[in-house]
Amino acid sequence: MTATQEHTEEIRRRLGSIAVALRAKDLDALREVYAADVVSFDVEPPLQHVGIEAKLRNWVRVFDTFATVDYELRDLTLTVDDRVAFGHAFGRLSGTLADGTAVPGMWVRGTFGLRRDGDRWVIAHDQVSVPLDVRTGAGITDLEP
Template identity: 65%
Template sequence: MPTQREVDEAEIRQRVEEIVEGIRAKDLETLQRLYATDVVSFDIDPPLQHVGIAAKMRNWANVFAFFQDVTYEVRDLAITAGDDVAFGHGFGRLSGTLNNGTATSGMWVRATFCFRKIDGTWLIAHDQVSVPLDVASGRGVTDLQP
Protein backbone atom coordinates (compact mmCIF):
# COMPACT_ATOMS: atom_id res chain seq x y z
CA MET A 1 0.00 0.00 0.00
CA PRO A 2 1.44 3.41 -0.97
CA THR A 3 2.32 5.94 1.71
CA GLN A 4 0.61 9.34 1.82
CA ARG A 5 3.80 10.94 0.51
CA GLU A 6 3.80 8.58 -2.48
CA VAL A 7 0.14 9.37 -3.16
CA ASP A 8 0.84 13.12 -2.92
CA GLU A 9 3.87 12.87 -5.19
CA ALA A 10 1.83 10.98 -7.79
CA GLU A 11 -0.91 13.63 -7.61
CA ILE A 12 1.64 16.42 -8.07
CA ARG A 13 3.22 14.64 -11.04
CA GLN A 14 -0.29 14.40 -12.50
CA ARG A 15 -0.75 18.15 -11.98
CA VAL A 16 2.49 18.83 -13.88
CA GLU A 17 1.26 16.56 -16.69
CA GLU A 18 -1.98 18.59 -16.74
CA ILE A 19 0.14 21.73 -17.17
CA VAL A 20 1.86 20.11 -20.16
CA GLU A 21 -1.48 19.08 -21.66
CA GLY A 22 -3.02 22.51 -21.01
CA ILE A 23 -0.10 24.26 -22.72
CA ARG A 24 -0.24 21.93 -25.73
CA ALA A 25 -3.98 22.60 -26.06
CA LYS A 26 -3.52 26.35 -25.40
CA ASP A 27 -6.30 25.83 -22.85
CA LEU A 28 -6.38 28.69 -20.33
CA GLU A 29 -9.33 27.19 -18.43
CA THR A 30 -7.41 24.00 -17.71
CA LEU A 31 -4.32 25.94 -16.72
CA GLN A 32 -6.27 28.26 -14.43
CA ARG A 33 -7.53 25.28 -12.40
CA LEU A 34 -3.92 24.30 -11.61
CA TYR A 35 -2.86 27.54 -9.89
CA ALA A 36 -3.73 29.06 -6.52
CA THR A 37 -5.63 32.33 -6.91
CA ASP A 38 -2.77 34.19 -5.20
CA VAL A 39 0.00 32.54 -7.26
CA VAL A 40 3.27 34.46 -7.55
CA SER A 41 5.17 33.71 -10.73
CA PHE A 42 8.78 34.61 -11.55
CA ASP A 43 8.48 33.91 -15.24
CA ILE A 44 11.01 34.34 -18.01
CA ASP A 45 9.47 37.60 -19.25
CA PRO A 46 9.20 40.96 -17.46
CA PRO A 47 8.24 42.21 -14.98
CA LEU A 48 10.15 40.58 -12.13
CA GLN A 49 6.98 39.00 -10.78
CA HIS A 50 3.45 38.26 -11.90
CA VAL A 51 1.03 38.20 -8.95
CA GLY A 52 -2.37 36.51 -8.97
CA ILE A 53 -4.16 34.09 -11.25
CA ALA A 54 -5.24 36.80 -13.73
CA ALA A 55 -1.62 37.89 -14.25
CA LYS A 56 -0.51 34.28 -14.72
CA MET A 57 -3.25 33.65 -17.29
CA ARG A 58 -2.31 36.85 -19.18
CA ASN A 59 1.23 35.47 -19.30
CA TRP A 60 0.02 32.21 -20.86
CA ALA A 61 -2.31 34.08 -23.26
CA ASN A 62 0.67 36.17 -24.42
CA VAL A 63 2.70 33.01 -25.06
CA PHE A 64 -0.15 31.35 -26.96
CA ALA A 65 -0.58 34.44 -29.16
CA PHE A 66 2.84 33.74 -30.74
CA PHE A 67 2.15 30.10 -31.67
CA GLN A 68 -0.01 28.29 -34.22
CA ASP A 69 0.73 25.15 -32.26
CA VAL A 70 2.78 24.69 -29.14
CA THR A 71 4.49 21.82 -27.36
CA TYR A 72 5.85 21.73 -23.84
CA GLU A 73 8.24 19.11 -22.52
CA VAL A 74 9.38 18.50 -18.94
CA ARG A 75 12.52 16.52 -18.11
CA ASP A 76 14.15 15.37 -14.89
CA LEU A 77 11.23 16.37 -12.65
CA ALA A 78 12.02 15.82 -8.97
CA ILE A 79 9.25 16.22 -6.37
CA THR A 80 9.44 16.61 -2.60
CA ALA A 81 6.09 16.58 -0.80
CA GLY A 82 5.20 17.48 2.77
CA ASP A 83 1.78 17.43 4.39
CA ASP A 84 0.44 20.58 2.76
CA VAL A 85 3.35 22.07 0.80
CA ALA A 86 5.56 20.55 -1.88
CA PHE A 87 8.08 21.60 -4.46
CA GLY A 88 9.33 20.25 -7.73
CA HIS A 89 12.13 21.20 -10.07
CA GLY A 90 13.23 20.16 -13.51
CA PHE A 91 13.75 21.44 -17.01
CA GLY A 92 11.11 22.66 -19.44
CA ARG A 93 11.08 23.46 -23.13
CA LEU A 94 8.39 25.34 -25.02
CA SER A 95 8.51 24.77 -28.78
CA GLY A 96 6.20 24.60 -31.76
CA THR A 97 5.21 26.50 -34.88
CA LEU A 98 5.04 30.28 -34.70
CA ASN A 99 2.17 32.19 -36.30
CA ASN A 100 4.39 33.07 -39.26
CA GLY A 101 4.88 29.34 -39.96
CA THR A 102 8.40 29.12 -38.57
CA ALA A 103 9.11 25.99 -36.54
CA THR A 104 11.08 26.60 -33.37
CA SER A 105 12.73 24.03 -31.13
CA GLY A 106 12.61 26.52 -28.27
CA MET A 107 15.09 26.58 -25.45
CA TRP A 108 15.49 24.65 -22.24
CA VAL A 109 14.77 26.56 -19.05
CA ARG A 110 15.07 25.70 -15.38
CA ALA A 111 11.67 25.42 -13.71
CA THR A 112 10.63 25.28 -10.07
CA PHE A 113 7.06 24.65 -8.93
CA CYS A 114 5.89 25.23 -5.36
CA PHE A 115 2.57 23.65 -4.42
CA ARG A 116 0.11 24.12 -1.57
CA LYS A 117 -2.60 21.63 -0.74
CA ILE A 118 -5.75 23.76 -0.71
CA ASP A 119 -9.06 22.06 0.15
CA GLY A 120 -7.43 18.70 -0.62
CA THR A 121 -6.07 19.73 -4.04
CA TRP A 122 -2.43 20.44 -4.91
CA LEU A 123 -2.23 23.87 -6.58
CA ILE A 124 0.76 25.86 -7.80
CA ALA A 125 1.36 28.72 -5.37
CA HIS A 126 4.66 29.81 -6.92
CA ASP A 127 6.63 29.02 -10.03
CA GLN A 128 9.94 30.25 -11.32
CA VAL A 129 11.49 29.91 -14.75
CA SER A 130 15.06 30.97 -15.50
CA VAL A 131 18.03 30.56 -17.77
CA PRO A 132 21.66 30.58 -16.64
CA LEU A 133 23.46 33.91 -16.87
CA ASP A 134 26.82 34.51 -18.49
CA VAL A 135 28.15 37.00 -15.94
CA ALA A 136 30.85 38.41 -18.23
CA SER A 137 28.40 39.42 -20.98
CA GLY A 138 25.31 39.91 -18.82
CA ARG A 139 23.30 37.73 -21.20
CA GLY A 140 21.18 34.66 -20.65
CA VAL A 141 22.54 31.37 -21.94
CA THR A 142 19.77 29.74 -23.96
CA ASP A 143 21.52 26.97 -25.88
CA LEU A 144 22.12 24.49 -23.05
CA GLN A 145 20.61 20.97 -23.04
CA PRO A 146 19.63 18.87 -20.01
Protein backbone atom coordinates in the same frame (compact mmCIF):
# COMPACT_ATOMS: atom_id res chain seq x y z
CA MET B 1 0.95 3.24 -1.27
CA THR B 2 1.66 5.82 1.43
CA ALA B 3 -0.06 9.21 1.59
CA THR B 4 3.21 10.88 0.57
CA GLN B 5 3.49 8.62 -2.48
CA GLU B 6 -0.12 9.37 -3.40
CA HIS B 7 0.51 13.12 -3.08
CA THR B 8 3.68 12.81 -5.17
CA GLU B 9 1.82 11.01 -7.96
CA GLU B 10 -1.00 13.56 -7.82
CA ILE B 11 1.50 16.43 -8.11
CA ARG B 12 3.24 14.73 -11.05
CA ARG B 13 -0.13 14.44 -12.80
CA ARG B 14 -0.94 18.07 -11.94
CA LEU B 15 2.34 19.36 -13.38
CA GLY B 16 1.94 17.07 -16.39
CA SER B 17 -1.45 18.62 -17.06
CA ILE B 18 0.30 21.89 -17.89
CA ALA B 19 1.66 20.36 -21.10
CA VAL B 20 -1.79 19.06 -22.07
CA ALA B 21 -3.40 22.45 -21.40
CA LEU B 22 -0.71 24.32 -23.32
CA ARG B 23 -1.02 22.05 -26.36
CA ALA B 24 -4.79 22.64 -26.31
CA LYS B 25 -4.37 26.37 -25.57
CA ASP B 26 -6.81 25.83 -22.72
CA LEU B 27 -6.68 28.74 -20.25
CA ASP B 28 -9.41 27.25 -18.07
CA ALA B 29 -7.36 24.08 -17.56
CA LEU B 30 -4.28 26.17 -16.75
CA ARG B 31 -6.31 28.19 -14.22
CA GLU B 32 -6.94 24.96 -12.31
CA VAL B 33 -3.21 24.31 -11.86
CA TYR B 34 -2.37 27.55 -10.05
CA ALA B 35 -3.40 29.07 -6.74
CA ALA B 36 -5.49 32.24 -7.04
CA ASP B 37 -2.68 34.13 -5.30
CA VAL B 38 0.19 32.53 -7.23
CA VAL B 39 3.45 34.47 -7.39
CA SER B 40 5.40 33.71 -10.54
CA PHE B 41 8.97 34.70 -11.36
CA ASP B 42 8.79 34.00 -15.08
CA VAL B 43 11.32 34.69 -17.81
CA GLU B 44 9.29 37.61 -19.17
CA PRO B 45 9.11 41.00 -17.44
CA PRO B 46 8.20 42.22 -14.92
CA LEU B 47 10.22 40.65 -12.11
CA GLN B 48 7.13 39.03 -10.66
CA HIS B 49 3.60 38.23 -11.74
CA VAL B 50 1.18 38.20 -8.81
CA GLY B 51 -2.18 36.45 -8.98
CA ILE B 52 -3.76 34.02 -11.36
CA GLU B 53 -4.82 36.67 -13.88
CA ALA B 54 -1.23 37.91 -14.23
CA LYS B 55 0.03 34.34 -14.67
CA LEU B 56 -2.61 33.58 -17.29
CA ARG B 57 -1.68 36.74 -19.23
CA ASN B 58 1.76 35.17 -19.73
CA TRP B 59 0.15 32.10 -21.25
CA VAL B 60 -2.11 34.26 -23.45
CA ARG B 61 1.04 35.89 -24.87
CA VAL B 62 2.37 32.40 -25.66
CA PHE B 63 -0.90 31.47 -27.38
CA ASP B 64 -0.83 34.71 -29.38
CA THR B 65 2.75 34.02 -30.51
CA PHE B 66 2.43 30.34 -31.43
CA ALA B 67 0.04 28.66 -33.87
CA THR B 68 0.89 25.36 -32.17
CA VAL B 69 2.46 24.94 -28.76
CA ASP B 70 4.37 22.07 -27.21
CA TYR B 71 5.83 21.76 -23.73
CA GLU B 72 8.18 19.28 -22.12
CA LEU B 73 8.98 18.84 -18.45
CA ARG B 74 11.81 16.50 -17.56
CA ASP B 75 13.92 15.38 -14.63
CA LEU B 76 11.22 16.44 -12.17
CA THR B 77 12.31 16.02 -8.55
CA LEU B 78 9.78 16.52 -5.74
CA THR B 79 9.83 16.83 -1.97
CA VAL B 80 6.35 16.35 -0.55
CA ASP B 81 4.52 16.28 2.76
CA ASP B 82 0.80 16.47 3.59
CA ARG B 83 0.34 20.22 2.97
CA VAL B 84 3.24 21.62 0.95
CA ALA B 85 5.65 20.44 -1.71
CA PHE B 86 8.46 21.81 -3.78
CA GLY B 87 10.13 20.58 -6.89
CA HIS B 88 12.47 21.42 -9.69
CA ALA B 89 12.78 20.34 -13.30
CA PHE B 90 13.84 21.39 -16.75
CA GLY B 91 11.18 22.72 -19.10
CA ARG B 92 11.06 23.54 -22.77
CA LEU B 93 8.35 25.45 -24.61
CA SER B 94 8.43 24.99 -28.39
CA GLY B 95 6.04 25.13 -31.31
CA THR B 96 5.21 26.69 -34.63
CA LEU B 97 4.72 30.41 -35.10
CA ALA B 98 1.75 31.78 -37.04
CA ASP B 99 3.97 32.21 -40.12
CA GLY B 100 4.90 28.51 -40.05
CA THR B 101 8.36 28.94 -38.52
CA ALA B 102 9.24 26.04 -36.23
CA VAL B 103 10.71 27.17 -32.92
CA PRO B 104 12.65 24.43 -31.10
CA GLY B 105 12.58 26.33 -27.82
CA MET B 106 15.22 26.38 -25.14
CA TRP B 107 15.62 24.49 -21.92
CA VAL B 108 14.95 26.53 -18.80
CA ARG B 109 15.19 25.73 -15.12
CA GLY B 110 11.90 25.58 -13.28
CA THR B 111 11.13 25.53 -9.58
CA PHE B 112 7.65 24.90 -8.18
CA GLY B 113 6.20 25.53 -4.73
CA LEU B 114 2.85 23.81 -4.23
CA ARG B 115 0.31 23.71 -1.45
CA ARG B 116 -2.71 21.62 -0.72
CA ASP B 117 -5.91 23.58 -1.38
CA GLY B 118 -8.84 21.50 -0.17
CA ASP B 119 -8.53 18.21 -2.00
CA ARG B 120 -6.13 19.36 -4.73
CA TRP B 121 -2.57 20.57 -5.16
CA VAL B 122 -1.98 23.99 -6.70
CA ILE B 123 1.14 25.88 -7.69
CA ALA B 124 1.57 28.75 -5.23
CA HIS B 125 4.92 29.85 -6.61
CA ASP B 126 6.95 29.11 -9.70
CA GLN B 127 10.22 30.41 -10.98
CA VAL B 128 11.72 29.99 -14.42
CA SER B 129 15.29 30.97 -15.13
CA VAL B 130 17.80 30.97 -17.94
CA PRO B 131 21.51 30.65 -17.18
CA LEU B 132 23.46 33.77 -18.07
CA ASP B 133 26.95 34.87 -18.91
CA VAL B 134 27.83 37.08 -15.94
CA ARG B 135 30.32 39.13 -17.99
CA THR B 136 27.84 40.10 -20.71
CA GLY B 137 24.51 39.65 -18.97
CA ALA B 138 23.32 37.62 -21.99
CA GLY B 139 21.17 34.57 -21.48
CA ILE B 140 22.67 31.25 -22.52
CA THR B 141 19.93 29.49 -24.41
CA ASP B 142 21.66 26.55 -26.10
CA LEU B 143 22.24 24.32 -23.06
CA GLU B 144 20.78 20.81 -22.90
CA PRO B 145 19.92 18.90 -19.72
